[in-house]
Amino acid sequence: MAAILSCPYHSFGSNSPTTARTPWIRPRFLGTHNCNAGPSSRRAVISFCSSSNNHQAHNKEKRRPFSMKECAISLALAVGLVTGAPSLDLSAGDAIAASPALPDLSVLISGPPIKDPGALLRYALPIDNKAIRGVQKPLEDITDSLKVAGVKALDSVERNVRQASRALKQGRPLIISGLADSKKEKGEELLRKLEVGLDELQQIVEDRQRDAVAPKQKELLQYVGSVEEDMVDGFPYEIPEEYRDMPLLKGRAAVDMKVKVKDNPNLEECLFRIVLDGYNAPVTAGNFVDLVERHFYDGMEIQRADGFVVQTGDPEGPAEGFIDPSTEKPRTIPLEIMVDGDKAPVYGATLEELGLYKSQTKLPFNAFGTMAMARDEFENNSASSQVFWLLKESELTPSNANILDGRYAVFGYVTENEGFLADLKVGDVIESIQVVSGLDNLVNPTYKIAG
CATH class of the missing domain: 1.20.120.290 (Oxygen-evolving enhancer protein 3 (PsbQ), four-helix up-down bundle)
Incomplete structure (x- = not known):
């Protein structure tokens, strides 16, 4: 499975051909984000979620976590003791580098960040x-x-x-x-x-x-x-020539993801509404919608659920991403990040690599249920089909100044039932993902091609 973040000290093993470094971070939950409606029982307080009898989990996890205590301590020391722009090079294996990775400390106290996914989507409009x-x-x-x-x-x-x-x-x-x-x-x-x-x-x-x-x-x-x-008149910029023939979402789309819960005596299934933002991530969102229309994710299990993220999209077999049957080759997409204030995304490089240490992303990792692409930690343009949703309360992901913004491509937010993401476990099954609006904004679809 593709990595979303590396830790200087520990990594996960993988049954795929390569080993991806990913973190184990114990979340500090600031509020209740589950079906608990009272002290005695869990109630289906949202109509899309229903109750059932207990299910036995019988699927094996692809990864097993290791402690990340040292990693958390290192970050705390960097933020608390380093004057100016604190830094951690999280792609350098076992070393802590001197190059800045986070915005300076003034960002942390600049005001309350926007955490509501609906508000983030409204402010992200061009x-x-x-x-x-x-x-x-x-x-x-x-x-x-x-x-x-x-x-x-x-x-x-x-x-x-x-x-x-x-x-x-x-x-x-x-x-x-x-x-x-x-x-x-x-x-x-x-x-x-x-x-x-x-x-x-x-x-x-x-x-x-x-x-x-x-x-x-x-x-x-x-x-x-x-x-x-309705104030957006057409698509606001040109896609770079090398990506114009890829599936592109030139606008927004909404999908419903229905998940069958296996190991929860009080929650049988849940429906998540996800809004995908092609204005700020047309290549990333277009790739996902194209895969959804191929039913690529239908029947796939949740493959990681560690309190930090929920992740899926690793197909069976040796491949770690989508193999296009028309070419029999993996389809990968570039890292795509829209900087707040820019008119078009930057491609193929992290904001750290570009020296944009203080820049804010148009689609930040602020909301519980922020959706982004997983990728090989050492290769920016290696994302394919693996996606993850951030469970926001981690100490390592403060809004506006975290270790994910500018490194991973956000392309949407869960806008309904996002709190139930915290209840998902490895082995729960995505029954279906369906586009409910905005499919007409997808250009260059490949799912219509025979094979």
């Missing part, structure tokens, strides 16, 4: 319209307002709603002018729904219906996100 952002921000701030106990939280929510309503009223002309001509009619209809929804949310607050606030907030933010997507 648009620059301050008027719609002025509506988006106070609606997102409702989440923080609701952290206050009891109905007192509604006073802050009311201020958020009024701010969003005022921003919509004052900024409507600029918002409409920012819509793509071909999507203007649809966008204006969404704005009307948003305006009505804000009035409804205001009434919910006045009626002191605290439990009704969050569902309504989610609905309104979906309207906002759809309006923002």
